[in-house]
Amino acid sequence: MTTTAQPALFQSGTxxxxxxxxxxxxxxxxxxxxxxxxxxxxxxxxVMQYVAKLKADGxxxxxxxxxxxxxxxxxxxxxxxxxxxxxxCGSSGVGWFYAFEAITVTAGLxxxxxxxxxxxxxxxxxxxxxxxxxxxxxxxxxxxLYWVATAQEALDAALLAYRxxxxxxxxxxxxxxxxxxxxxxxxxxxxxxxxxxxxQYLPPYDRGRLQLHPDNPITVAPxxxxxxxxxxxxxxxxxxxxSVGVIKEAYAELNEVFPSxxxxxxxxxFIEEYETEDADIVIVGMGTLALPVRVAIRRxxxxxxxxxxxxxxxFRPFATEEIREALSRCKAVCVVDxxxxxxxxxxxxxxxxxxxxxxxxxxxxxxxxxFIAGLGGREVHVNDVNEMVDITQKAVxxxxxxxxxxxxxxxx
Amino acid sequence: MATVAVExxxxxxxxxxxxxxxxxxxxxxxxxxxxxxxxFGRYGDSPERNGIPAKQFAIVADDAEELEENLARYEASExxxxxxxxxxxxxxxxxxxxxxxxxxNELTKPGGTLIVTSRQEADDLVQxxxxxxxxxxxxxxxxxxxxxxxWVYKDDHTDVRILGNLCRVCPQLxxxxxxxxxxxxxxxxxxxVASARRAYDLANVRPVEPGEGNPETPxxxxxxxxxxxxxxxxxxxxxxxTGFRGGEEGYQPVRNSxxxxxxxxxxxxxxxFETCIKCTLCWLQCPDTCFDVTPDGLYDANMxxxxxxxxxxxxxxxxxxxxxxxxxxxxxxxxxxxxxxxxADGYKQWMTNLIDVQKQESRTHGFHHVGxxxxxxxxxxQPGGDN
Ligand code: SF4
Ligand code: SF4
Numbered sequence: 106m107t108t109t110a111q112p113a114l115f116q117s118g119t120x121x122x123x124x125x126x127x128x129x130x131x132x133x134x135x136x137x138x139x140x141x142x143x144x145x146x147x148x149x150x151x152v153m154q155y156v157a158k159l160k161a162d163g164x165x166x167x168x169x170x171x172x173x174x175x176x177x178x179x180x181x182x183x184x185x186x187x188x189x190x191x192x193x194c195g196s197s198g199v200g201w202f203y204a205f206e207a208i209t210v211t212a213g214l215x216x217x218x219x220x221x222x223x224x225x226x227x228x229x230x231x232x233x234x235x236x237x238x239x240x241x242x243x244x245x246x247x248x249x250l251y252w253v254a255t256a257q258e259a260l261d262a263a264l265l266a267y268r269x270x271x272x273x274x275x276x277x278x279x280x281x282x283x284x285x286x287x288x289x290x291x292x293x294x295x296x297x298x299x300x301x302x303x304x305q306y307l308p309p310y311d312r313g314r315l316q317l318h319p320d321n322p323i324t325v326a327p328x329x330x331x332x333x334x335x336x337x338x339x340x341x342x343x344x345x346x347x348s349v350g351v352i353k354e355a356y357a358e359l360n361e362v363f364p365s366x367x368x369x370x371x372x373x374x375f376i377e378e379y380e381t382e383d384a385d386i387v388i389v390g391m392g393t394l395a396l397p398v399r400v401a402i403r404r405x406x407x408x409x410x411x412x413x414x415x416x417x418x419x420f421r422p423f424a425t426e427e428i429r430e431a432l433s434r435c436k437a438v439c440v441v442d443x444x445x446x447x448x449x450x451x452x453x454x455x456x457x458x459x460x461x462x463x464x465x466x467x468x469x470x471x472x473x474x475x476f477i478a479g480l481g482g483r484e485v486h487v488n489d490v491n492e493m494v495d496i497t498q499k500a501v502x503x504x505x506x507x508x509x510x511x512x513x514x515x516x517x
Numbered sequence: 518m519a520t521v522a523v524e525x526x527x528x529x530x531x532x533x534x535x536x537x538x539x540x541x542x543x544x545x546x547x548x549x550x551x552x553x554x555x556x557f558g559r560y561g562d563s564p565e566r567n568g569i570p571a572k573q574f575a576i577v578a579d580d581a582e583e584l585e586e587n588l589a590r591y592e593a594s595e596x597x598x599x600x601x602x603x604x605x606x607x608x609x610x611x612x613x614x615x616x617x618x619x620x621x622n623e624l625t626k627p628g629g630t631l632i633v634t635s636r637q638e639a640d641d642l643v644q645x646x647x648x649x650x651x652x653x654x655x656x657x658x659x660x661x662x663x664x665x666x667x668w669v670y671k672d673d674h675t676d677v678r679i680l681g682n683l684c685r686v687c688p689q690l691x692x693x694x695x696x697x698x699x700x701x702x703x704x705x706x707x708x709x710v711a712s713a714r715r716a717y718d719l720a721n722v723r724p725v726e727p728g729e730g731n732p733e734t735p736x737x738x739x740x741x742x743x744x745x746x747x748x749x750x751x752x753x754x755x756x757x758x759t760g761f762r763g764g765e766e767g768y769q770p771v772r773n774s775x776x777x778x779x780x781x782x783x784x785x786x787x788x789x790f791e792t793c794i795k796c797t798l799c800w801l802q803c804p805d806t807c808f809d810v811t812p813d814g815l816y817d818a819n820m821x822x823x824x825x826x827x828x829x830x831x832x833x834x835x836x837x838x839x840x841x842x843x844x845x846x847x848x849x850x851x852x853x854x855x856x857x858x859x860x861a862d863g864y865k866q867w868m869t870n871l872i873d874v875q876k877q878e879s880r881t882h883g884f885h886h887v888g889x890x891x892x893x894x895x896x897x898x899q900p901g902g903d904n
Contacts, residue, residue, distance in 0.1 A: 122544055122556060147564060229750055233560065286560035287589040292541070293555050294548065396589040403582070482560065484590055516742040 115164070115300040118365070125259035125288030126151035128295050129221050129281065132263035134165035135303040139190035142170045142178040146200035147233050148289035149223035153195075175200045179207035179218075186216035187317045187325055191267065191310045195221035197285065199228045201239045211278045212247030213337075214326055215344065217270035217310065218278040219263065224392070224443075225285045226481045234482015235284040237391065237444040241420075241455050247341045249279040249348060250421040252391035254377075256293040257367040259283060261359065262418075264303060265374070268355040271310045275348045277341070282420075284443075286482055287393040296365035306362045349422050375424030377416040378431055380406065384413030386497050387432055387471075389460060390441040391417050394478075394485055398441075401490035412494055417456065425463045432464060437472040439497040443479045451475065451509040472500045478513040489513050520578040520586065521690045522593040523683070524624060525600045526610055527573070528662075528783065529565030532602055535665035536573040538676040538703075539600065543575035543683075546691040546699035552577050553584050560591050561614030565667075568825065569781045570610035577690060592624065598687050599625045600679055603662045604635035605783045605844045607645040609735055613781065617737040620647030627651030630686040630722065634660040634675060636896065637845065639723040645845070648730040654722035656686050657901030661893055662783075674712040677704075678897075681716030693717050719900045738775060772821040782825020784841040786818050787868050790857050792838045799829040799839060809854075817854035820847075842871050 115135055123131065130152050133141060143153035159165035168185075172178040175196050182192035196204060201222055211218050222240040226232040237252075244250060251266065253259045259281065266279040283289055317325055329337070356374035360366055371377045377395075380402055381387050388398055395416050405412045415431055417424075432438055440461075442454020450458055457475035464470055476493045479485040493513060500506045523543055525536040537556075544554035554577040562571035574593050578584040587593060601607065601621055609618040625631050628651070633642060635657050643655065663675035677700050684693040697710050747753065755773050786799075793815055800808040800816050807823045808816040818829065818839075825844065833839040857864040 120548075122541055124557075148560075233563065284589075286591065290560050290563060291555055291557035291588070292544070294544075294553060393589045396585050400586050482591075516740060517744060 115297060118299045118302070119297045121295050121297050122292050123155075123256060123295050124151060124290055124292050125253060125256040125283045126221070126223065126290075127155045127292075128256045128260035128297075129263045129283070130155035130159060131295075131297055132260045133167070133193045134159050135298065135300055136191065136264060136267050136307055137300075137304075138167050138193045140168045140170070140182060140185035140192045142172050142181045142192075142194045144172050144175045144178045144196065144200065146175070146197045146225075147223070148225060148283075148285035149195045149197040149200070149221060151223070151289045152221050156193075175204035176207055179204040179211065179220075182218050182220075183207055183211045183214065183216050186211075186218050187214070187312075189310060189312045189316045189318065191271070192216075192218050193220070194218065195223065195281075197223040198225035198239050202227070202242065205242070208243060208248075209246055210326075212243070212341065215247075215276040215315075215341065216278055217267075217276050219266045219270055220278065220280045221263075222280050222282045223285050223289045224282055232481045233285060234480075235286060235392070235443060236480050236482075237282065237442070237455070240280055240282040241444055243280060244421055244455070247277050247345060248421065249277055249345070249419065250282060251279065251419055252282045252417065253284075253288060254393055254395045254416060255367055256288065256291070256295050257365075259288060260295055260297065261363065261366045261368055264306065264363075265352075265355055265359055267310075268307055268359070269348060269351050271308075272348075272351045272355070273311070273313060275344050275351050276312075276315070277344050277348060282392065284393040287396075298363045298365070302362055306359060345422055349424075352419065352422075373424070373427055375417075375419045375422075375427055376431065377418060379414040379416070381413035381415055381431055381435070383411055384434075385411045385436045385501065386439055386494060387413045387415050387435045387437075388439045388441060388490070388493070389415045389417065389432075389456065390443070391420065391456065392443065394441055394443060397485050397487055398490050401487045401494070404487065405491070405494065410494070417460075420456070420459075423459060423463065428460065428463055429467060432471060433467055433469070435471050436501045437474065437497045438464075439474050439476065439493050441476045441478050441485075441493065445477060445480065453477075453510045457510070472497070472506055473509075474500060474506060475510040476513050477510065483514055485514065520576060520583055521687065522574060522576045522587065522596040523598045523600065523687070523690065524593065524596045525573045525575075525602065526606055526621060527571055527602045528606075528664075528666075529562060529569045529571040530567045530668070531664050531666040532662075533565060533571070533667045534670050535602060535663055535676055536571070538665075539679055540573045540575035542676070542680050542696070542699050542703060543577065543690065545703060546680075546696040547577040549695040549698055550691055552579055552691075553581055554578070555584060555588065559612070561616060562612050566613050568783060569613045570606055571612065594624070595626045596624045596629065597626055597690070598630045598632060598683060600632045600683070602634050602675065602679070603783060604633050604637055604642060605662075607633065607635075607642050608731075608844070609647060611736075611781050615738055618735040620649075620735055622646055622649055622653060625649070625653050628653060630654045630656055631725075632656045632658065632679060632682055632686065634658045634663065634679070635901075636661060636893075641845075643723075643725055643730050646725075646730045647735060648728050648732055649725075650727045652727055653725050654686065655725050656682060656720060656722045658682055658716065658720075659897050659899050659901045674709055677709045677713040678716035681713035682720040685717045685720035686722060715898075719898075721900050772819060782823055783844050784825045784827065785820060785823055785844055785847060786827075786829050786839045787842055787871060788816065788818060788853055789835075789838045789840075789865075789868060790815050790854065791861075791865070792835050794835055794838075796834060798832040798834065802828050802832045804828060811854050815854060817852055819852075820850035837872060840868075840872050840875065842875050846871055846874065 224235040226236040440457040453475040527536040540556040559572040
């Protein structure tokens with residue numbers, strides 16, 4: 106795959122008023138992505154629109170293919186990735202599900218595709234608002250999963266994603282989950298690094314001996330059965346384990362190269378802690394939920410309540426040790442899921458059940474309560490956060506949990 | 518400074534770029550003063566439908582923490598300034614997202630300002646707007662509806678005229694100098710800068726007192742709880758037989774209360790029942806199934822469903838049988854057929870009169886007479902409002 110000239114538009118760093126989606130499109134231009142495929146579905150479509158605009162403006166030279174469906178969209182990047190092209194695509198809600206066969210294969214074949222999931226409720230009804238179930242569906246398949254909270258972070262995380270996914274010791278795809286509306290359709294001030302800085306950070310994608318090329322005759326994906334498959338799975342498992350170290354290194358270097366990255370005040374690539382140091386109750390959540398939660402915590406702290414927030418950034422790989430460490434100090438954990446898992450343990454959400462299982466081996470475990478909130482894009486307000494904190498506080502005070510999972514903000 | 522919020526209410530797609538220019542310029546201007554801001558569209562309006570009311574917001578704050586109080590929302594909880602770029606929406610706005618009818622001034626803070634681009638007089642606009650129990654100011658910018666939209670961008674300076682006016686009525690937002698600087702940077706056009714400055718100089722306001730305006734309670738949808746809601750995403754149809762009074766009385770227009778949709782339109786059709794040849798085309802082609810079949814086989818457009826698309830006017834083969842009329846001339850959604858039945862002569866006079874007025878007006882379809890453009894330019898250069 107030929108590498109194209111660096112886009113002229115981003116020769117020097119700039120400040121832009123852009124949405125999270127537009128920030129990812131710009132990250133693609135900065136990363137000089139070779140092949141981008143698209144198929145419109147809200148809210149992901151805001152990325153493809155901006156990629157198309159950058160290309161039309163002459164700011165970005167890539168192969169931009171609008172496929173006839175999501176399935177083809179993901180098939181194309183999978184194949185492009187096999188021949189050594191840096192690729193990007195994405196989708197939302199049921200569109201992401203329509204591509205699912207290709208999505209599972211992408212991880213199975215260890216293709217470092219980077220995708221954006223504009224989080225959207227699954228149909229029916231055809232609601233556009235955010236729920237995390239769409240992206241969550243790949244959590245077991247070998248996709249790394251990152252949840253973004255701000256437009257700046259969307260850009261930073263996209264650059265991090267290429268660096269990690271394309272590391273030969275990883276070669277796994279990565280999805281960037283962006284809450285529909287609050288990230289995809291809200292414009293914020295974003296610092297865009299210079300293309301040169303990005304070049305310095307991001308080496309070219311080199312698939313090495315796995316590259317499908319006439320000069321390197323190989324067969325990719327032969328039919329195999331039970332005598333081969335388990336080893337293949339174990340390899341993917343090991344790659345996911347290796348990704349942890351790669352992420353740490355790539356994250357540290359990103360902070361060195363980009364002084365304006367949103368990660369500067371966050372020591373860990375996997376989680377962000379806010380006022381957790383002395384907290385009795387720690388709220389745990391992902392994505393833009395962070396915004397109302399932080400506001401609520403500031404107000405609660407003014408009243409002397411010791412509340413903190415832990416934002417899970419990487420859901421896969423799940424930072425088991427770090428999360429254990431961070432939550433071992435508090436009395437209770439209040440997990441907010443913007444997803445559902447009907448019939449799951451305690452009828453709780455996906456984040457809750459993963460987190461509870463991570464904390465199980467702790468000698469002294471905090472109380473863990475689950476709240477299902479903000480489904481279908483319903484706003485989570487400061488008073489919703491207060492309600493969750495109060496219910497959790499009651500468990501702390503009485504020493505017992507009345508109800509493990511509570512739906513917040515639902516009309517009874 | 519506390520946080521300052523501004524909303525732009527506009528016709529989806531047709532005025533999208535106009536709204537976007539306004540909210541982005543506000544954030545850019547605030548940036549010049551070291552403040553931080555965000556610009557966003559109301560997600561429920563998206564994907565925008567042609568002509569259906571939509572909103573965009575600009576929120577400006579001193580620092581990131583202050584701004585955070587207003588993020589991850591669909592709408593600001595209240596705004597310092599509401600900007601309405603199509604005066605027919607003074608009657609209230611209805612997103613296609615089933616939010617019900619929102620008064621145009623619903624989010625306007627006590628003491629805030631509502632800026633409207635209009636050729637109507639302030640008193641007429643106030644009559645259309647729902648009552649509030651707190652005072653606010655109305656500031657009119659003399660202008661026809663500007664269609665600076667997604668497909669066709671008509672650069673008539675409405676964006677910068679609004680921005681200039683805004684700096685005058687909301688001085689706590691940004692200074693005129695910062696705004697002019699932001700305009701210069703974005704558009705690289707000194708004439709646009711001059712337009713903004715001129716609008717700043719011409720700006721004036723008409724105070725609106727508590728209780729002034731339309732006393733009606735705006736239409737809302739019932740939002741049932743999960744225990745009462747029908748399972749399986751099912752909405753019951755209206756009962757069989759509803760819509761007919763039975764026997765001689767026959768016809769009665771009615772619509773399912775959860776599917777009402779009417780304030781989205783800027784124009785509505787009126788029907789000449791005497792020249793109608795009952796060809797059924799309007800009934801077939803209306804995208805919202807508005808036409809009720811009357812007992813005598815005529816077609817009555819139900820104004821509880823009409824989005825004002827104009828398809829019926831376009832398909833009707835009889836001249837002047839279906840005519841689209843500016844929505845500002847109507848006060849209710851009553852049945853035209855029933856009015857015609859009750860008083861055929863009176864109806865005819867009313868209809869003919871409206872068609873005459875429409876021919877003099879220059880709403881959406883451009884200028885209706887030679888010289889209309891020059892007249893409007895002259896008018897635009899005048900201060901808005903009554904005082
Ligand atoms: S304008 Fe005519 S065709 Fe369009 S919705 Fe109204 S009645 Fe139907
Ligand atoms: S299209 Fe015109 S003539 Fe035909 S039924 Fe409708 S109103 Fe009558």
